[in-house]
Amino acid sequence: MDFTKPETVLNLQNIRDELIKMEDSIIFKFIERSHFSTCYGVYQIDNPHLTLGSDFHGSFLDWALMHLEITHSELRRFESPDQTPFFPDKLKRSILPSINYPKLLANYSNEVNYNDKIKRTYIDKMVPLISKIDKDDPNNYGSIASCDIECLQSLSRRIHFGKFVAEAKYQSNKPLYNTLIENKDVQGIMREITNSAVEAKILERLTTKAEVYGVDPTNSEGERRITPEYLVKIYKEFVIPITKEVEVEYLLRRLEDPN
Amino acid sequence: MDFTKPETVLNLQNIRDELIKMEDSIIFKFIERSHFSTCYGVYQIDNPHLTLGSDFHGSFLDWALMHLEITHSELRRFESPDQTPFFPDKLKRSILPSINYPKLLANYSNEVNYNDKIKRTYIDKMVPLISKIDKDDPNNYGSIASCDIECLQSLSRRIHFGKFVAEAKYQSNKPLYNTLIENKDVQGIMREITNSAVEAKILERLTTKAEVYGVDPTNSEGERRITPEYLVKIYKEFVIPITKEVEVEYLLRRLEDPN
Numbered sequence: 370m371d372f373t374k375p376e377t378v379l380n381l382q383n384i385r386d387e388l389i390k391m392e393d394s395i396i397f398k399f400i401e402r403s404h405f406s407t408c409y410g411v412y413q414i415d416n417p418h419l420t421l422g423s424d425f426h427g428s429f430l431d432w433a434l435m436h437l438e439i440t441h442s443e444l445r446r447f448e449s450p451d452q453t454p455f456f457p458d459k460l461k462r463s464i465l466p467s468i469n470y471p472k473l474l475a476n477y478s479n480e481v482n483y484n485d486k487i488k489r490t491y492i493d494k495m496v497p498l499i500s501k502i503d504k505d506d507p508n509n510y511g512s513i514a515s516c517d518i519e520c521l522q523s524l525s526r527r528i529h530f531g532k533f534v535a536e537a538k539y540q541s542n543k544p545l546y547n548t549l550i551e552n553k554d555v556q557g558i559m560r561e562i563t564n565s566a567v568e569a570k571i572l573e574r575l576t577t578k579a580e581v582y583g584v585d586p587t588n589s590e591g592e593r594r595i596t597p598e599y600l601v602k603i604y605k606e607f608v609i610p611i612t613k614e615v616e617v618e619y620l621l622r623r624l625e626d627p628n
Numbered sequence: 629m630d631f632t633k634p635e636t637v638l639n640l641q642n643i644r645d646e647l648i649k650m651e652d653s654i655i656f657k658f659i660e661r662s663h664f665s666t667c668y669g670v671y672q673i674d675n676p677h678l679t680l681g682s683d684f685h686g687s688f689l690d691w692a693l694m695h696l697e698i699t700h701s702e703l704r705r706f707e708s709p710d711q712t713p714f715f716p717d718k719l720k721r722s723i724l725p726s727i728n729y730p731k732l733l734a735n736y737s738n739e740v741n742y743n744d745k746i747k748r749t750y751i752d753k754m755v756p757l758i759s760k761i762d763k764d765d766p767n768n769y770g771s772i773a774s775c776d777i778e779c780l781q782s783l784s785r786r787i788h789f790g791k792f793v794a795e796a797k798y799q800s801n802k803p804l805y806n807t808l809i810e811n812k813d814v815q816g817i818m819r820e821i822t823n824s825a826v827e828a829k830i831l832e833r834l835t836t837k838a839e840v841y842g843v844d845p846t847n848s849e850g851e852r853r854i855t856p857e858y859l860v861k862i863y864k865e866f867v868i869p870i871t872k873e874v875e876v877e878y879l880l881r882r883l884e885d886p887n
Contacts, residue, residue, distance in 0.1 A: 444773065511705050
């Protein structure tokens with residue numbers, strides 16, 4: 370996807386193709402995470418066994434994610450319209466020259482940030498499904514946080530892609546959406562953005578992908594790293610609903626930006 | 629693999645199981661890289677279009693890799709015996725408490741570092757195979773460097789795992805290896821560490837994995853992201869030979885550490 374070309378970015382078919390590619394990335398990253406235990410110590414706020422600095426309050430994951438985001442911000446990561454930071458207040462200036470992206474989304478779009486919810490859902494709901502062993506594992510805090518960051522960044526990109534979906538749908542029928550927005554008709558907007566056939570297809574595709582990617586193809590007797598059940602559950606109960614929340618919030622504010 | 633338990637780490641079957649898992653990680657990371665163009669600007673030394681700081685000489689990839697390694701070092705990454713830094717002189721102290729790993733490898737093992745060679749081979753030989761489009765792409769320097777770093781770290785871990793292979797083989801037949809080492813018999817050592825049947829099996833497995841993972845299983849008409857040909861070539865011509873170089877260098881120095 371080329372964010373310098375608005376006509377390609379706001380094309381629903383291109384968006385869907387990109388979402389399909391992201392499914393694979395998310396699955397690959399879940400597989401990497403699946404090799405480790407749940408490891409609650411990584412997520413514990415102010416874990417007493419760690420010294421993260423007296424002015425820092427949060428989990429080890431927060432600490433690692435914040436520091437990686439600072440480095441990534443210097444690599445221009447968060448100037449890209451498909452990237453949403455977990456620690457927007459901590460970012461540094463990029464050392465790469467800025468890209469003058471054309472305007473793709475409404476000017477408040479950076480404020481639509483569901484990363485706190487994504488992180489909470491990931492830790493509380495997804496990790497227990499992905500990981501096969503439920504225990505702490507202090508020797509692997511670094512490796513586990515690295516896997517978690519990869520998973521979170523992929524999930525965040527997938528879910529915030531809802532903004533492009535929302536903008537494309539808005540552009541395709543402004544009068545309809547303007548009325549719904551003026552009436553603050555959340556249910557009406559939700560109905561318009563929901564495409565049950567597309568959602569069913571996503572879950573069907575995930576079932577196949579989990580079956581194929583979930584086990585080493587050269588060792589069919591081997592351990593299953595991911596199962597269709599939990600992958601479908603993660604998308605159905607968390608990824609798709611939070612994506613729709615992003616879409617609804619984005620659309621509800623759409624009249625703030627008349628351009 | 630639990631590096632606090634030497635008896636599990638230096639078991640050849642466990643090492644091979646770990647190497648098989650790494651194949652999947654490497655393939656997944658190659659697939660992520662395959663979505664981008666070759667992008668020589670990321671690898672160009674002192675790229676005149678970038679301002680990486682007057683005291684820094686290297687490519688954008690070097691800059692990004694160095695800064696990520698600094699952050700990773702604070703997460704204790706390089707205390708783990710299976711991690712080898714690309715910029716060993718730049719690392720910081722970990723903020724996590726140290727793990728007292730038992731001694732697994734000879735005390736000079738950190739000096740056996742093939743990362744410069746791995747990076748050069750990756751840029752010159754592997755990227756042109758993995759990427760389908762040969763052009764620069766300044767809008768994606770950050771994303772591409774991030775993918776490259778993932779690929780390089782996976783390749784580095786895989787290749788330097790040769791040290792565990794070498795140590796396990798040494799432990800299994802000290803008198804034989806001591807004689808070969810005393811005679812500086814590189815060819816003899818190379819002959820002892822080469823298991824052609826195992827190598828053939830690796831390439832066979834990679835062919836199957838590239839066939840399965842290389843294309844979206846829900847869209848068999850879709851683009852092939854990786855092919856068995858190039859994956860086998862990368863392992864046969866680069867990964868396996870450099871791993872053996874690691875093993876030979878490690879073994880040639882083995883008498884420096886009598887314990």
